[in-house]
Amino acid sequence: xxxxxxxxxxxxxxxxxxxxxxxxxxxxxxxxxxxxxxxxxxxxxxxxxxxxxxxxxxxxxxxxxxxxxxxxxxxxxxxxxxxxxxxxxxxxxxxxxxxxxxxxxxxxxxxxxxxxxxxxxxxxxxxxxxxxxxxxxxxxxxxxxxxxxxxxxxxxxxxxxxxxxxxxxxxxxxxxxxxxxxxxxxxxxxxxxxxxxxxxxxxxxxxxxxxxxxxxxxxxxxxxxxxxxxxxxxxxxxxxxxxxxxxxxxxxx
Amino acid sequence: xxxxxxxxxxxxxxxxxxxxxxxxxxxxxxxxxxxxxxxxxxxxxxxxxxxxxxxxxxxxxxxxxxxxxxxxxxxxxxxxxxxxxxxxxxxxxxxxxxxxxxxxxxxxxxxxxxxxxxxxxxxxxxxxxxxxxxxxxxxxxxxxxxxxxxxxxxxxxxxxxxxxxxxxxxxxxxxxxxxxxxxxxxxxxxxxxxxxxxxxxxxxxxxxxxxxxxxxxxxxxxxxxxxxxxxxxxxxxxxxxxxxxxxxxxxxxxxxxxxxxxxxxxxxxxxxxxxxxxxxxxxxxxxxxxxxxxxxxxxxxxxxxxxx
Numbered sequence: 001x002x003x004x005x006x007x008x009x010x011x012x013x014x015x016x017x018x019x020x021x022x023x024x025x026x027x028x029x030x031x032x033x034x035x036x037x038x039x040x041x042x043x044x045x046x047x048x049x050x051x052x053x054x055x056x057x058x059x060x061x062x063x064x065x066x067x068x069x070x071x072x073x074x075x076x077x078x079x080x081x082x083x084x085x086x087x088x089x090x091x092x093x094x095x096x097x098x099x100x101x102x103x104x105x106x107x108x109x110x111x112x113x114x115x116x117x118x119x120x121x122x123x124x125x126x127x128x129x130x131x132x133x134x135x136x137x138x139x140x141x142x143x144x145x146x147x148x149x150x151x152x153x154x155x156x157x158x159x160x161x162x163x164x165x166x167x168x169x170x171x172x173x174x175x176x177x178x179x180x181x182x183x184x185x186x187x188x189x190x191x192x193x194x195x196x197x198x199x200x201x202x203x204x205x206x207x208x209x210x211x212x213x214x215x216x217x218x219x220x221x222x223x224x225x226x227x228x229x230x231x232x233x234x235x236x237x238x239x240x241x242x243x244x245x246x247x248x249x250x251x252x253x
Numbered sequence: 254x255x256x257x258x259x260x261x262x263x264x265x266x267x268x269x270x271x272x273x274x275x276x277x278x279x280x281x282x283x284x285x286x287x288x289x290x291x292x293x294x295x296x297x298x299x300x301x302x303x304x305x306x307x308x309x310x311x312x313x314x315x316x317x318x319x320x321x322x323x324x325x326x327x328x329x330x331x332x333x334x335x336x337x338x339x340x341x342x343x344x345x346x347x348x349x350x351x352x353x354x355x356x357x358x359x360x361x362x363x364x365x366x367x368x369x370x371x372x373x374x375x376x377x378x379x380x381x382x383x384x385x386x387x388x389x390x391x392x393x394x395x396x397x398x399x400x401x402x403x404x405x406x407x408x409x410x411x412x413x414x415x416x417x418x419x420x421x422x423x424x425x426x427x428x429x430x431x432x433x434x435x436x437x438x439x440x441x442x443x444x445x446x447x448x449x450x451x452x453x454x455x456x457x458x459x460x461x462x463x464x465x466x467x468x469x470x471x472x473x474x475x476x477x478x479x480x481x482x483x484x485x486x487x488x489x490x491x492x493x494x495x496x497x498x499x500x501x502x503x504x505x506x507x508x509x510x511x512x513x514x515x516x517x518x519x520x521x522x523x524x525x526x527x528x529x530x531x532x533x534x535x536x537x538x539x540x541x542x543x544x545x546x547x548x549x550x551x552x553x554x555x556x557x558x559x560x561x
Contacts, residue, residue: 004367
Protein backbone atom coordinates (compact mmCIF):
# COMPACT_ATOMS: atom_id res chain seq x y z
CA UNK A 1 0.00 0.00 0.00
CA UNK A 2 1.40 3.37 -1.00
CA UNK A 3 1.04 6.37 1.31
CA UNK A 4 1.50 8.81 -1.57
CA UNK A 5 -1.23 7.11 -3.57
CA UNK A 6 -3.60 7.07 -0.58
CA UNK A 7 -2.89 10.71 0.28
CA UNK A 8 -3.51 11.83 -3.30
CA UNK A 9 -6.73 9.85 -3.43
CA UNK A 10 -7.97 11.40 -0.17
CA UNK A 11 -7.13 14.87 -1.46
CA UNK A 12 -8.90 14.15 -4.72
CA UNK A 13 -12.04 13.19 -2.81
CA UNK A 14 -11.84 16.21 -0.55
CA UNK A 15 -11.76 18.40 -3.65
CA UNK A 16 -15.22 17.40 -4.82
CA UNK A 17 -17.11 20.05 -2.86
CA UNK A 18 -20.72 18.96 -3.52
CA UNK A 19 -20.03 15.51 -2.08
CA UNK A 20 -18.36 17.05 0.90
CA UNK A 21 -21.37 19.19 1.70
CA UNK A 22 -23.51 16.05 1.84
CA UNK A 23 -20.95 14.05 3.75
CA UNK A 24 -19.80 16.57 6.30
CA UNK A 25 -22.22 19.44 6.67
CA UNK A 26 -25.64 17.87 6.18
CA UNK A 27 -25.27 15.50 9.17
CA UNK A 28 -24.22 18.41 11.37
CA UNK A 29 -27.26 20.42 10.28
CA UNK A 30 -29.52 17.42 10.85
CA UNK A 31 -28.09 17.02 14.33
CA UNK A 32 -28.88 20.62 15.19
CA UNK A 33 -32.44 20.33 13.80
CA UNK A 34 -33.34 16.98 15.34
CA UNK A 35 -31.09 17.01 18.39
CA UNK A 36 -29.65 20.18 19.80
CA UNK A 37 -32.67 22.47 19.47
CA UNK A 38 -35.36 19.97 20.45
CA UNK A 39 -37.05 19.97 23.85
CA UNK A 40 -36.23 16.31 24.45
CA UNK A 41 -32.49 16.76 23.98
CA UNK A 42 -31.73 16.78 27.70
CA UNK A 43 -33.72 13.61 28.45
CA UNK A 44 -31.58 10.94 30.06
CA UNK A 45 -30.33 7.68 28.57
CA UNK A 46 -28.11 5.17 30.46
CA UNK A 47 -24.81 6.65 29.20
CA UNK A 48 -25.69 10.21 28.20
CA UNK A 49 -28.53 12.41 26.96
CA UNK A 50 -30.80 12.28 23.92
CA UNK A 51 -28.79 15.00 22.23
CA UNK A 52 -25.75 12.68 22.29
CA UNK A 53 -27.95 9.90 20.90
CA UNK A 54 -28.98 12.07 17.93
CA UNK A 55 -25.40 13.25 17.50
CA UNK A 56 -24.09 9.69 17.14
CA UNK A 57 -26.95 8.80 14.78
CA UNK A 58 -26.13 11.69 12.45
CA UNK A 59 -22.41 10.98 12.63
CA UNK A 60 -23.09 7.41 11.49
CA UNK A 61 -25.27 8.74 8.68
CA UNK A 62 -22.43 11.03 7.53
CA UNK A 63 -19.88 8.25 7.80
CA UNK A 64 -21.89 5.76 5.71
CA UNK A 65 -22.52 8.47 3.11
CA UNK A 66 -18.75 8.82 2.88
CA UNK A 67 -17.92 5.12 2.65
CA UNK A 68 -20.73 4.52 0.15
CA UNK A 69 -19.56 7.34 -2.10
CA UNK A 70 -15.89 6.32 -1.96
CA UNK A 71 -16.43 2.61 -2.54
CA UNK A 72 -19.02 3.11 -5.28
CA UNK A 73 -16.66 5.58 -6.94
CA UNK A 74 -13.87 3.02 -6.65
CA UNK A 75 -15.90 0.40 -8.48
CA UNK A 76 -16.81 2.85 -11.23
CA UNK A 77 -13.24 4.12 -11.67
CA UNK A 78 -11.98 0.56 -11.96
CA UNK A 79 -14.57 -0.34 -14.57
CA UNK A 80 -13.81 2.82 -16.52
CA UNK A 81 -10.25 1.79 -17.23
CA UNK A 82 -8.23 2.99 -14.25
CA UNK A 83 -8.21 -0.67 -13.25
CA UNK A 84 -6.33 -1.53 -16.41
CA UNK A 85 -3.81 1.17 -15.65
CA UNK A 86 -3.33 -0.19 -12.13
CA UNK A 87 -3.09 -3.72 -13.49
CA UNK A 88 0.19 -2.63 -15.08
CA UNK A 89 1.65 -1.70 -11.69
CA UNK A 90 2.78 -3.97 -8.87
CA UNK A 91 -0.37 -3.01 -6.88
CA UNK A 92 -2.74 -5.96 -6.89
CA UNK A 93 -6.46 -6.10 -6.24
CA UNK A 94 -5.81 -6.59 -2.53
CA UNK A 95 -3.64 -3.50 -2.36
CA UNK A 96 -6.23 -1.51 -4.23
CA UNK A 97 -9.01 -2.65 -1.89
CA UNK A 98 -6.89 -1.85 1.19
CA UNK A 99 -6.12 1.61 -0.20
CA UNK A 100 -9.77 2.35 -0.90
CA UNK A 101 -10.86 1.15 2.55
CA UNK A 102 -8.26 3.44 4.08
CA UNK A 103 -9.42 6.36 1.94
CA UNK A 104 -13.07 5.67 2.77
CA UNK A 105 -12.40 5.48 6.53
CA UNK A 106 -10.27 8.62 6.47
CA UNK A 107 -13.05 10.52 4.71
CA UNK A 108 -15.60 8.99 7.11
CA UNK A 109 -13.67 10.50 10.03
CA UNK A 110 -14.55 13.95 8.75
CA UNK A 111 -18.33 13.98 9.39
CA UNK A 112 -17.84 12.18 12.69
CA UNK A 113 -15.39 14.83 13.90
CA UNK A 114 -17.58 17.69 12.72
CA UNK A 115 -20.82 16.34 14.20
CA UNK A 116 -19.11 15.43 17.47
CA UNK A 117 -17.57 18.91 17.70
CA UNK A 118 -20.96 20.54 17.11
CA UNK A 119 -22.43 18.19 19.71
CA UNK A 120 -19.74 18.94 22.26
CA UNK A 121 -20.19 22.69 21.84
CA UNK A 122 -23.98 22.46 22.13
CA UNK A 123 -25.80 20.22 24.56
CA UNK A 124 -24.72 16.65 23.80
CA UNK A 125 -23.39 14.97 26.92
CA UNK A 126 -22.07 11.56 27.81
CA UNK A 127 -21.24 10.34 31.28
CA UNK A 128 -17.61 9.49 30.64
CA UNK A 129 -14.87 10.56 28.28
CA UNK A 130 -14.37 6.94 27.15
CA UNK A 131 -17.98 6.87 25.96
CA UNK A 132 -17.29 9.84 23.69
CA UNK A 133 -14.14 8.24 22.33
CA UNK A 134 -15.67 4.79 21.90
CA UNK A 135 -18.77 6.18 20.17
CA UNK A 136 -16.66 8.20 17.75
CA UNK A 137 -14.46 5.22 16.87
CA UNK A 138 -17.50 2.97 16.45
CA UNK A 139 -19.15 5.47 14.08
CA UNK A 140 -16.18 5.15 11.74
CA UNK A 141 -15.68 1.41 12.12
CA UNK A 142 -19.31 0.38 11.51
CA UNK A 143 -19.47 2.48 8.35
CA UNK A 144 -17.37 -0.23 6.68
CA UNK A 145 -20.59 -2.21 6.18
CA UNK A 146 -21.72 0.41 3.71
CA UNK A 147 -18.42 0.24 1.86
CA UNK A 148 -19.67 -3.15 0.62
CA UNK A 149 -23.02 -1.58 -0.24
CA UNK A 150 -21.32 1.14 -2.29
CA UNK A 151 -19.08 -1.40 -3.96
CA UNK A 152 -22.07 -3.49 -5.01
CA UNK A 153 -23.92 -0.43 -6.30
CA UNK A 154 -20.89 0.76 -8.27
CA UNK A 155 -20.24 -2.64 -9.81
CA UNK A 156 -23.87 -3.13 -10.81
CA UNK A 157 -24.73 0.34 -12.09
CA UNK A 158 -21.33 1.33 -13.50
CA UNK A 159 -22.01 5.03 -13.79
CA UNK A 160 -21.59 8.06 -11.59
CA UNK A 161 -25.25 9.08 -11.74
CA UNK A 162 -26.49 5.66 -10.65
CA UNK A 163 -23.97 5.77 -7.84
CA UNK A 164 -25.49 9.10 -6.84
CA UNK A 165 -28.85 7.37 -6.69
CA UNK A 166 -27.38 4.67 -4.46
CA UNK A 167 -26.14 7.38 -2.10
CA UNK A 168 -29.59 8.94 -2.17
CA UNK A 169 -31.13 5.63 -1.15
CA UNK A 170 -29.17 5.92 2.09
CA UNK A 171 -31.79 8.40 3.32
CA UNK A 172 -34.40 5.64 3.02
CA UNK A 173 -32.18 3.12 4.80
CA UNK A 174 -31.52 5.69 7.51
CA UNK A 175 -35.20 6.43 8.03
CA UNK A 176 -36.22 2.77 8.18
CA UNK A 177 -33.12 1.90 10.15
CA UNK A 178 -34.25 4.06 13.08
CA UNK A 179 -31.40 6.51 12.47
CA UNK A 180 -33.34 9.77 12.08
CA UNK A 181 -36.67 9.62 13.90
CA UNK A 182 -37.23 7.20 16.78
CA UNK A 183 -39.63 4.63 15.34
CA UNK A 184 -42.14 2.64 17.35
CA UNK A 185 -44.61 -0.24 17.03
CA UNK A 186 -44.66 -2.23 13.80
CA UNK A 187 -42.23 0.16 12.12
CA UNK A 188 -39.66 -0.51 14.81
CA UNK A 189 -40.12 -4.27 14.48
CA UNK A 190 -39.44 -4.05 10.73
CA UNK A 191 -36.58 -1.61 11.31
CA UNK A 192 -34.66 -4.22 13.31
CA UNK A 193 -34.08 -6.14 10.07
CA UNK A 194 -32.93 -3.22 7.90
CA UNK A 195 -29.27 -2.60 7.10
CA UNK A 196 -28.60 0.54 9.12
CA UNK A 197 -30.30 -0.58 12.31
CA UNK A 198 -27.47 -2.78 13.49
CA UNK A 199 -24.60 -0.41 12.84
CA UNK A 200 -26.27 2.67 14.29
CA UNK A 201 -27.30 0.61 17.35
CA UNK A 202 -23.70 -0.46 17.87
CA UNK A 203 -22.37 3.10 17.52
CA UNK A 204 -25.01 4.40 19.96
CA UNK A 205 -24.37 1.62 22.48
CA UNK A 206 -22.04 3.75 24.64
CA UNK A 207 -24.98 6.19 25.03
CA UNK A 208 -27.92 3.78 25.19
CA UNK A 209 -26.45 0.55 26.53
CA UNK A 210 -29.09 -1.12 24.41
CA UNK A 211 -32.07 0.96 25.46
CA UNK A 212 -34.27 1.91 22.51
CA UNK A 213 -35.39 5.51 22.46
CA UNK A 214 -39.06 5.67 21.55
CA UNK A 215 -41.58 8.48 21.43
CA UNK A 216 -43.74 7.17 24.22
CA UNK A 217 -44.78 3.55 24.49
CA UNK A 218 -43.24 0.79 26.54
CA UNK A 219 -39.44 0.90 26.95
CA UNK A 220 -37.57 -1.63 24.86
CA UNK A 221 -33.98 -2.86 24.70
CA UNK A 222 -31.80 -4.34 21.99
CA UNK A 223 -29.18 -6.92 22.81
CA UNK A 224 -25.70 -6.12 21.55
CA UNK A 225 -25.69 -9.57 19.98
CA UNK A 226 -28.70 -8.76 17.83
CA UNK A 227 -27.13 -5.50 16.66
CA UNK A 228 -23.89 -7.26 15.74
CA UNK A 229 -25.75 -10.06 13.96
CA UNK A 230 -27.67 -7.47 11.94
CA UNK A 231 -24.48 -5.62 10.97
CA UNK A 232 -22.52 -8.75 10.09
CA UNK A 233 -25.43 -10.23 8.13
CA UNK A 234 -25.87 -7.10 6.03
CA UNK A 235 -22.13 -6.82 5.48
CA UNK A 236 -22.23 -10.39 4.18
CA UNK A 237 -25.25 -9.71 1.95
CA UNK A 238 -23.69 -6.59 0.41
CA UNK A 239 -20.33 -8.33 0.15
CA UNK A 240 -21.76 -11.32 -1.70
CA UNK A 241 -23.71 -9.10 -4.09
CA UNK A 242 -20.54 -7.12 -4.79
CA UNK A 243 -18.59 -10.32 -5.36
CA UNK A 244 -21.18 -11.66 -7.81
CA UNK A 245 -21.29 -8.33 -9.64
CA UNK A 246 -17.49 -8.29 -9.84
CA UNK A 247 -17.48 -11.80 -11.29
CA UNK A 248 -19.96 -10.97 -14.00
CA UNK A 249 -18.10 -7.78 -14.89
CA UNK A 250 -14.78 -9.55 -15.40
CA UNK A 251 -16.41 -12.56 -17.04
CA UNK A 252 -17.72 -10.30 -19.76
CA UNK A 253 -14.26 -9.77 -21.06
CA UNK B 254 4.84 -20.22 -9.45
CA UNK B 255 7.94 -18.78 -11.11
CA UNK B 256 10.03 -21.92 -10.86
CA UNK B 257 9.49 -22.92 -14.46
CA UNK B 258 10.71 -19.65 -15.97
CA UNK B 259 13.70 -18.05 -14.32
CA UNK B 260 14.17 -14.71 -16.11
CA UNK B 261 16.90 -14.94 -18.70
CA UNK B 262 18.77 -11.81 -19.73
CA UNK B 263 18.83 -12.70 -23.42
CA UNK B 264 15.36 -14.11 -23.79
CA UNK B 265 13.26 -12.42 -26.45
CA UNK B 266 11.09 -9.46 -25.50
CA UNK B 267 7.99 -11.36 -26.52
CA UNK B 268 7.54 -15.02 -27.27
CA UNK B 269 4.14 -16.34 -28.29
CA UNK B 270 3.59 -20.01 -29.05
CA UNK B 271 0.40 -21.28 -30.65
CA UNK B 272 -1.68 -18.80 -28.70
CA UNK B 273 -5.42 -19.20 -29.01
CA UNK B 274 -7.97 -16.97 -27.31
CA UNK B 275 -11.67 -17.55 -27.50
CA UNK B 276 -14.46 -15.60 -25.84
CA UNK B 277 -17.79 -17.12 -25.13
CA UNK B 278 -20.74 -14.80 -25.39
CA UNK B 279 -24.31 -15.84 -24.85
CA UNK B 280 -24.97 -16.61 -28.49
CA UNK B 281 -21.61 -17.59 -29.96
CA UNK B 282 -17.97 -18.36 -29.38
CA UNK B 283 -15.65 -15.70 -30.76
CA UNK B 284 -12.22 -16.96 -31.76
CA UNK B 285 -10.32 -13.70 -31.45
CA UNK B 286 -6.84 -15.18 -31.77
CA UNK B 287 -6.54 -18.47 -33.65
CA UNK B 288 -3.09 -19.91 -33.19
CA UNK B 289 -0.47 -17.18 -33.28
CA UNK B 290 3.25 -17.87 -32.93
CA UNK B 291 5.57 -14.94 -32.78
CA UNK B 292 9.01 -14.06 -31.50
CA UNK B 293 10.06 -10.48 -31.04
CA UNK B 294 13.73 -10.04 -30.11
CA UNK B 295 14.94 -7.18 -27.93
CA UNK B 296 15.46 -3.79 -29.47
CA UNK B 297 13.73 -2.40 -32.49
CA UNK B 298 10.26 -1.32 -33.41
CA UNK B 299 7.59 -3.75 -34.52
CA UNK B 300 4.20 -2.78 -35.90
CA UNK B 301 1.23 -5.04 -35.37
CA UNK B 302 -0.91 -4.11 -38.29
CA UNK B 303 -4.40 -5.20 -39.16
CA UNK B 304 -8.00 -4.08 -39.57
CA UNK B 305 -10.33 -3.61 -36.62
CA UNK B 306 -11.29 -6.94 -35.11
CA UNK B 307 -8.15 -8.67 -36.39
CA UNK B 308 -7.21 -9.74 -32.84
CA UNK B 309 -4.45 -7.18 -32.22
CA UNK B 310 -5.79 -5.94 -28.89
CA UNK B 311 -6.57 -9.47 -27.73
CA UNK B 312 -3.01 -10.55 -28.50
CA UNK B 313 -1.55 -7.51 -26.71
CA UNK B 314 -3.84 -8.14 -23.72
CA UNK B 315 -2.27 -11.57 -23.37
CA UNK B 316 1.21 -10.06 -23.67
CA UNK B 317 0.32 -7.60 -20.87
CA UNK B 318 -1.08 -10.36 -18.68
CA UNK B 319 -4.55 -8.83 -18.78
CA UNK B 320 -5.92 -12.14 -20.01
CA UNK B 321 -4.67 -15.71 -20.27
CA UNK B 322 -4.54 -17.56 -23.57
CA UNK B 323 -7.18 -20.27 -23.94
CA UNK B 324 -4.33 -22.49 -25.13
CA UNK B 325 -0.70 -21.91 -26.03
CA UNK B 326 1.92 -19.91 -24.18
CA UNK B 327 3.01 -16.31 -23.92
CA UNK B 328 6.20 -15.13 -22.25
CA UNK B 329 7.58 -11.63 -21.89
CA UNK B 330 11.29 -11.00 -21.26
CA UNK B 331 11.54 -14.69 -20.34
CA UNK B 332 8.84 -14.52 -17.67
CA UNK B 333 5.13 -15.06 -17.45
CA UNK B 334 3.42 -11.84 -18.56
CA UNK B 335 2.02 -11.02 -15.11
CA UNK B 336 5.44 -11.48 -13.52
CA UNK B 337 7.11 -9.33 -16.16
CA UNK B 338 4.51 -6.61 -15.55
CA UNK B 339 4.87 -6.86 -11.77
CA UNK B 340 8.66 -6.57 -12.14
CA UNK B 341 8.22 -3.36 -14.12
CA UNK B 342 9.65 -4.74 -17.34
CA UNK B 343 6.67 -3.70 -19.41
CA UNK B 344 5.13 -0.29 -20.00
CA UNK B 345 1.92 0.07 -21.95
CA UNK B 346 -0.17 2.74 -23.60
CA UNK B 347 -3.64 1.33 -23.84
CA UNK B 348 -6.38 2.17 -26.24
CA UNK B 349 -9.13 3.44 -23.98
CA UNK B 350 -9.88 4.80 -20.55
CA UNK B 351 -7.17 4.44 -17.99
CA UNK B 352 -7.11 7.96 -16.61
CA UNK B 353 -9.03 9.73 -13.85
CA UNK B 354 -10.58 12.90 -15.24
CA UNK B 355 -10.47 14.92 -12.02
CA UNK B 356 -6.74 14.56 -11.42
CA UNK B 357 -4.10 16.84 -12.86
CA UNK B 358 -1.50 15.37 -15.20
CA UNK B 359 1.22 15.61 -12.57
CA UNK B 360 -0.98 14.06 -9.87
CA UNK B 361 -1.76 11.15 -12.17
CA UNK B 362 1.90 10.46 -12.84
CA UNK B 363 2.83 10.95 -9.16
CA UNK B 364 0.16 8.50 -7.98
CA UNK B 365 1.14 5.75 -10.39
CA UNK B 366 4.85 6.38 -9.77
CA UNK B 367 4.30 5.81 -6.04
CA UNK B 368 3.25 2.23 -6.76
CA UNK B 369 6.62 1.23 -8.24
CA UNK B 370 9.63 0.43 -6.04
CA UNK B 371 12.11 2.52 -8.04
CA UNK B 372 10.25 4.71 -10.52
CA UNK B 373 11.60 7.18 -13.01
CA UNK B 374 11.39 10.64 -11.37
CA UNK B 375 8.01 12.22 -12.16
CA UNK B 376 9.55 15.27 -13.83
CA UNK B 377 11.71 13.14 -16.06
CA UNK B 378 8.77 10.98 -17.13
CA UNK B 379 6.72 14.09 -17.95
CA UNK B 380 9.64 15.58 -19.86
CA UNK B 381 10.42 12.48 -21.88
CA UNK B 382 6.79 11.93 -22.80
CA UNK B 383 6.39 15.56 -23.83
CA UNK B 384 3.81 16.22 -21.12
CA UNK B 385 5.78 18.69 -18.98
CA UNK B 386 4.23 21.77 -20.58
CA UNK B 387 0.70 20.87 -19.45
CA UNK B 388 1.53 19.01 -16.23
CA UNK B 389 -0.77 21.22 -14.12
CA UNK B 390 -3.78 20.75 -16.37
CA UNK B 391 -6.67 18.51 -15.31
CA UNK B 392 -6.83 15.31 -17.33
CA UNK B 393 -10.43 16.14 -18.27
CA UNK B 394 -9.22 19.32 -19.99
CA UNK B 395 -6.47 17.59 -21.97
CA UNK B 396 -6.89 16.86 -25.66
CA UNK B 397 -6.81 13.27 -26.88
CA UNK B 398 -3.21 13.67 -27.96
CA UNK B 399 -2.21 15.11 -24.60
CA UNK B 400 -3.92 12.26 -22.77
CA UNK B 401 -1.93 9.81 -24.87
CA UNK B 402 1.25 11.56 -23.75
CA UNK B 403 0.14 11.21 -20.13
CA UNK B 404 -0.32 7.48 -20.72
CA UNK B 405 3.09 7.43 -22.36
CA UNK B 406 4.61 9.09 -19.26
CA UNK B 407 2.95 6.44 -17.08
CA UNK B 408 4.35 3.70 -19.32
CA UNK B 409 7.89 5.03 -18.82
CA UNK B 410 7.72 5.04 -15.00
CA UNK B 411 8.93 1.48 -14.27
CA UNK B 412 12.03 1.77 -16.54
CA UNK B 413 10.49 -0.79 -18.90
CA UNK B 414 12.41 -2.97 -21.33
CA UNK B 415 9.36 -3.34 -23.53
CA UNK B 416 6.76 -0.75 -24.50
CA UNK B 417 3.42 -1.99 -25.79
CA UNK B 418 1.26 0.60 -27.50
CA UNK B 419 -2.26 -0.19 -28.62
CA UNK B 420 -3.24 2.24 -31.36
CA UNK B 421 -1.39 5.02 -29.59
CA UNK B 422 -2.16 7.72 -32.14
CA UNK B 423 -5.82 6.95 -32.81
CA UNK B 424 -7.72 10.21 -32.99
CA UNK B 425 -4.60 12.42 -33.01
CA UNK B 426 -4.07 15.13 -35.59
CA UNK B 427 -1.03 14.98 -37.87
CA UNK B 428 1.12 17.25 -35.75
CA UNK B 429 0.50 15.43 -32.44
CA UNK B 430 1.11 12.18 -34.23
CA UNK B 431 4.49 13.35 -35.48
CA UNK B 432 5.42 14.68 -32.05
CA UNK B 433 4.33 11.45 -30.41
CA UNK B 434 6.51 9.34 -32.66
CA UNK B 435 9.46 11.71 -32.26
CA UNK B 436 9.26 11.18 -28.51
CA UNK B 437 8.94 7.45 -29.04
CA UNK B 438 11.98 7.36 -31.32
CA UNK B 439 14.06 8.89 -28.53
CA UNK B 440 13.04 5.94 -26.34
CA UNK B 441 13.95 3.31 -28.92
CA UNK B 442 17.37 4.91 -29.18
CA UNK B 443 17.78 4.05 -25.51
CA UNK B 444 17.36 0.40 -26.48
CA UNK B 445 13.68 -0.09 -25.67
CA UNK B 446 11.70 -2.65 -27.60
CA UNK B 447 8.53 -1.08 -28.96
CA UNK B 448 5.55 -3.03 -30.21
CA UNK B 449 2.62 -1.00 -31.43
CA UNK B 450 -0.73 -1.92 -32.90
CA UNK B 451 -2.14 0.26 -35.61
CA UNK B 452 -4.47 0.16 -38.53
CA UNK B 453 -2.67 3.00 -40.24
CA UNK B 454 -0.51 1.42 -42.92
CA UNK B 455 1.43 4.63 -43.35
CA UNK B 456 2.35 4.70 -39.68
CA UNK B 457 3.61 1.14 -39.77
CA UNK B 458 5.68 1.93 -42.84
CA UNK B 459 7.18 5.12 -41.37
CA UNK B 460 7.96 3.88 -37.88
CA UNK B 461 8.48 0.14 -37.85
CA UNK B 462 11.40 -2.00 -38.92
CA UNK B 463 9.25 -5.06 -38.93
CA UNK B 464 5.58 -5.52 -39.66
CA UNK B 465 3.43 -8.30 -38.28
CA UNK B 466 0.16 -8.32 -40.12
CA UNK B 467 -2.87 -9.87 -38.45
CA UNK B 468 -6.20 -10.66 -39.95
CA UNK B 469 -9.10 -12.64 -38.51
CA UNK B 470 -7.05 -13.83 -35.55
CA UNK B 471 -4.05 -15.07 -37.53
CA UNK B 472 -0.68 -13.69 -38.56
CA UNK B 473 -0.84 -13.39 -42.33
CA UNK B 474 2.52 -11.71 -42.85
CA UNK B 475 5.66 -11.17 -40.81
CA UNK B 476 8.62 -9.33 -42.27
CA UNK B 477 10.13 -5.99 -43.23
CA UNK B 478 8.29 -3.20 -45.00
CA UNK B 479 10.10 -4.03 -48.24
CA UNK B 480 9.16 -7.65 -47.98
CA UNK B 481 5.56 -6.68 -47.46
CA UNK B 482 5.68 -4.51 -50.53
CA UNK B 483 7.16 -7.32 -52.59
CA UNK B 484 4.34 -9.70 -51.73
CA UNK B 485 2.22 -7.75 -54.12
CA UNK B 486 2.30 -9.42 -57.52
CA UNK B 487 0.53 -6.50 -59.06
CA UNK B 488 2.25 -3.87 -61.12
CA UNK B 489 0.92 -0.64 -62.43
CA UNK B 490 1.60 0.21 -66.05
CA UNK B 491 0.91 3.81 -66.99
CA UNK B 492 1.21 5.54 -70.35
CA UNK B 493 0.02 8.48 -72.40
CA UNK B 494 -2.93 7.68 -74.64
CA UNK B 495 -3.87 9.99 -77.51
CA UNK B 496 -7.08 11.94 -76.92
CA UNK B 497 -10.12 10.90 -78.95
CA UNK B 498 -8.80 7.41 -79.51
CA UNK B 499 -10.97 4.74 -77.81
CA UNK B 500 -9.11 2.60 -75.25
CA UNK B 501 -9.32 -1.11 -76.12
CA UNK B 502 -9.61 -3.92 -73.57
CA UNK B 503 -6.34 -5.55 -72.54
CA UNK B 504 -6.35 -9.15 -71.37
CA UNK B 505 -5.39 -9.55 -67.69
CA UNK B 506 -5.39 -5.82 -66.97
CA UNK B 507 -7.84 -3.42 -65.42
CA UNK B 508 -7.95 0.36 -65.48
CA UNK B 509 -7.12 1.54 -61.99
CA UNK B 510 -7.02 5.27 -62.71
CA UNK B 511 -7.36 7.56 -65.69
CA UNK B 512 -6.38 11.21 -65.78
CA UNK B 513 -6.61 13.60 -68.70
CA UNK B 514 -3.48 12.38 -70.40
CA UNK B 515 -2.37 9.22 -68.57
CA UNK B 516 -3.97 5.84 -68.21
CA UNK B 517 -3.01 3.55 -65.28
CA UNK B 518 -3.51 -0.16 -65.75
CA UNK B 519 -3.16 -2.78 -63.04
CA UNK B 520 -1.85 -6.17 -64.05
CA UNK B 521 0.00 -9.25 -62.86
CA UNK B 522 2.04 -9.56 -66.06
CA UNK B 523 3.57 -6.14 -66.69
CA UNK B 524 6.02 -7.36 -69.33
CA UNK B 525 3.37 -8.80 -71.64
CA UNK B 526 1.18 -5.75 -71.27
CA UNK B 527 4.09 -3.37 -71.98
CA UNK B 528 5.08 -5.35 -75.06
CA UNK B 529 1.56 -5.22 -76.41
CA UNK B 530 1.14 -1.52 -75.65
CA UNK B 531 4.37 -0.48 -77.35
CA UNK B 532 4.07 -2.67 -80.43
CA UNK B 533 0.37 -2.58 -81.29
CA UNK B 534 -1.06 0.64 -79.84
CA UNK B 535 -0.37 4.38 -79.95
CA UNK B 536 0.58 4.35 -76.23
CA UNK B 537 3.71 6.36 -75.38
CA UNK B 538 5.82 7.46 -72.37
CA UNK B 539 5.28 4.11 -70.67
CA UNK B 540 6.11 3.60 -66.96
CA UNK B 541 6.01 0.45 -64.87
CA UNK B 542 5.82 0.50 -61.09
CA UNK B 543 5.48 -2.21 -58.52
CA UNK B 544 2.21 -2.32 -56.59
CA UNK B 545 2.14 -0.16 -53.49
CA UNK B 546 2.06 -1.16 -49.89
CA UNK B 547 -1.66 -0.49 -49.85
CA UNK B 548 -2.20 -3.14 -52.44
CA UNK B 549 -0.05 -5.68 -50.64
CA UNK B 550 -1.92 -4.93 -47.45
CA UNK B 551 -5.33 -5.24 -49.09
CA UNK B 552 -4.34 -8.48 -50.81
CA UNK B 553 -3.15 -10.06 -47.56
CA UNK B 554 -6.24 -9.05 -45.67
CA UNK B 555 -8.82 -10.11 -48.20
CA UNK B 556 -7.18 -13.40 -49.06
CA UNK B 557 -8.81 -15.05 -46.06
CA UNK B 558 -12.21 -13.62 -46.86
CA UNK B 559 -12.02 -15.10 -50.34
CA UNK B 560 -11.00 -18.50 -49.00
CA UNK B 561 -13.75 -18.60 -46.40
